[in-house]
Amino acid sequence: MMPSVTATLRFDNRRLRTLLIALATLLALGLVLTGSALLGEQATRPDFQARLLPPGIDHWFGTDTLGRDLFSRTIEGLSLSLWVGLLAAGLGTLVALVLAVISTLGRPFDAAVGLLVDMILGLPHLVLLILIAFALGGGTQAVIVAVALTHWPRLTRLLRAELLQIINADYVRLSYHFGKSHGFVLFHHVLPHLMPQCLVGFLLLFPHAILHEAALTFLGFGLTPGQPAIGVLLAESLRYLSAGHWWLGVFPGLGLLLTVLIFDRLGASMQALFTPREAQT
């Protein structure tokens, strides 16, 4: 299970590839985030003379109904989606970790967490997302909270199993014998070993978070149409597609697809690196 052990066994192209993918991801992330900052407000200012232009040299992705440059809008949207995804996935991982720790505290806690897991897995994700977004009245925070609160169960199960294994390990028992407190053991022995799992969990959560954010927004429960989120761009584009303005839907969609794909691959190769057994499924 320890990364070092795996690594010595398979220090071949898998590690290299992961590294490359990670670099590519960071690059893409950096580009999108700095890109939207560099473009600034100027780039997405409406220009009523240049409405609904098809892609061309001046506007790589064309312009929208208000004459805003679609390329800038897409970059802006991606960066917003990335932020939302980062926060949601981060929160989701945290929730998973906390619940996994709680479930190891004793039988009643374990049962309670088990019930919660069953409940969340029993409700279709999107229905629960709609419920939570509805409860919070929509908006960015609502989406972040909703996604964070729906995506933890599988990771929790995984972490819980991992935790049980570690707690029963000899060196942990020894630590207890030396009279160390539960908290001390948790922070010095247990949690550090969970970090790789958490990182992988986070990376695998991330694409889901972005996709669900877009879906929720598309249905009208998420970010408001004033915000340039990808889900908003796609929902808006739906009206114009049948009138022939295909670029409004195609480019933001492709951008989203690529972003999600990159992170998905990064998560998968990290998983393969840290936990080769699970990577199979």
Added chain:
Amino acid sequence: MPRRFVFWPASVAICLSFTFPLPVLAKDELVLAIGGEPDQGYDPLLGWGQYGHPLFQSTLLVRRADLSSKPDLATAWSLSDDRLTWTLELRDDVRFSDGSPLTATDVAFTFNQAAKAGGRADLSVLQHARALDDRHVRLTLKEPRITFVESFYTLGIVPAAGRDNGYHDSYGRQPLGSGPYQLVEWQEGEQLIVERNPYFHGPTPAFERLVFLFTGEDTTLAAANAGRLDVAAVPPALAGQPPTGMYPLEMETVDNRGILFPMHPDDGERRGTGAPIGNDVTADPAIRHAINLALDREMLVEVALHGHGRPAYGPADGLPWSNPEDQIEDANPEAAIALLEDADWRLGDNGLRHKNGQTARFRLTYPASDSTRQMLAEVVAAMLTPLGIEAQPTGRHWDEIEREALHRDAILFGWGSHSPQEIYYLYHSQHAGQAFYNAGDYANATVDDYLDAAQQAASFEDSLSLWQKAQWDGETGYGMRGDAAWAWLVNLEHVYYVDECLDLGELPIAPHGHGWPLTASLLDWQWECD
């Protein structure tokens, strides 16, 4: 394997296309996609028929294209001197679509039931309705309110619950009425199929069968392009070249958009709901007048409505109760700047005007889900920049607007009704600060007097001049020349693609709500080809 996968749907589709019956072309059937599916069903007591023709039911009176009244179920009507009692005489030859007669009992039941149904039909001013005999009905009001007549045009009469075929809980799905058509099938979320009612008392409609498709905008357009529709509602943004064989029909409306201004300075006060009240900038009449003057409304129509609309100068442009004299020369930034200078709003270094330490800046809030309003807000903001006024377009959810913005920000609203009752809600001080009604706390005693006098008029016709005076009486009023409580921007135009053979007759100015209002002229529809 992948290759086979791609090709089989194609071959199946080709096979299937032969098995389909094409739409019948002997024109006794029309297929329309004009939206407006009532999820609650076709129950007038819950609000069905507020716009356009109720289809299954008939009403006491109907409107002509010029909005004047024409008898339908009622042949005579009169209002008592204390303005509290309406007495109506009914036709005696009216039958429901199952052949049973419609009597005063049914009318009285409909009004009484609608008053307590808790739906979208608002009859809260009705005290009670009573059938005097089979042909006479008396409606008693709680207070004089001339706009009650609106219900004569919109409330479809249903059979009284006491009869065998009477009103019941699921009436909305099995509507029975005396209208020109009867329900054949309603496939919820998809389509409504209706056929002529053989017992209809009016002229026989030209089409035996109508099919209303409840498709989304884009689907409607696709279906129209595929030649499957006789009438299609098209969002203005998409209205370009109509499909072959169809012509574009533009229906004028009072479906308007305008900016509501908070009328009071911010004193730190709050509503019961916790919403803050007041705005120091918009409370200054000079700012409101300058905005009204500077806006280029033609340009707004061009950009935000893609040319499908007309400038709006009041809440009911073109309707008999709006005052044509409340007119200004807009698109005039120079005059606006002069006006601001006179009022001591001085240009500062940042390009904005100041007065007494106050910067000419306010939020222009719009409901975030509405892209037309977003566009209007953006364009308005751009038009005000040269004046040194900064309007900040801000999109928010409705509930957030209610909590935060309703009485503090300038807000982009949309109204438009066939009843002047709306004027009363928007401008009477009695409704000041009540949720969406007069959210800007507009209050002018003279205007209040006119509005109240209008409600107490002896007839609807008599009330018209009073409504007009409330807008502008030569000295004051809620309109642009008076207090300029609003800056009205545009009236939308509803666009339809209509089959070249189909004549829809003369259409009235439509209220708020795209789609169903088109059916107002239902009985005049004709097929011109053979």
Added chain:
Amino acid sequence: MGMRLIARFTARCGRLLLVLAAVAVAAFSLIQASPIDPVDAYLGPQVAQVSPEQRTLIAERWGFDDPAAVQFVKWARNLANGELGWSHVYNAPVSDIIASRFRASLSLLAIAWLGSTLLGFALGVIAGSHEGSLADRLIRLYSYTLASTPIFWLAIAVLLLFSVGLGWTPVCCASPPGMLRADVDWLTRLHHLLLPALTLSLLGVAQIALHTRARMLELMRSDIALYALAQGATRRDIAWRHGARHACLPALTLALASLGELFGGSILVEQVFAYPGLGQATVEAGLRSDIPLLLAIALFTTLFVSLGNAFADLLYRWVDPRLREEVRP
């Protein structure tokens, strides 16, 4: 043995009831927390055409006014009597709406489920039995891409291509315009279902294909495969004789466990294709604050998905008897 089975079955049912109760309470509290004014949501665009008195009347009629606890007790008591309440959006009993809407969705879900399971399985077997081949690479690329595609975007794309562009499939709805429901034959119905169901089935393909592929790799590297190869069997023989058997139950398990995803996808697909199923009703109920309907849908879908999960679990234990305390990633 029989006793044990019964005991396990009762435990499962008890657990399911507990989960449903938890969902009911959670969903109800979530809905109550919403800041959206139900009267505004009810009136929609007509929000300013009614008087304040009428607003009060509306709140009374549809029970928007009662305190949360009272509403919950009322609702729970009705539920115990088998009544799910009255939907104000559709002005009909909630149970009727769910029944008719689910009937429409069921055929969609069933076709999509079958399609994704079969297609995913087939692709997985092909990829897994020829590791590293062009087919394997293509299938993997396809699966990864598909897993990253927003389903509603995919739906829009196929709608544009097949219905608007090529005109092979209808643009919307479950039956042609003007045709009475009784007159719609099954071919027509299928024709209208085809595109939404295909789109929806693409959603599940990726996961099942990748999972099956992993299983197949395992097999192809095992002694069984080595032995068979030594006896002169081709890779294809091994794949379809042994591999398919080896990998089909896990694929089925996975398919059963992903009913939730499938239903979530159907919400989006129905929205794009204007297909009048339960998914569309969910969105309407959410956007317009139809509390009884939203609650009932939450409960109903939980039941539906939990049953799928339970079956998957049983199947999983049956396939792999070593597993008692299962840990699934």
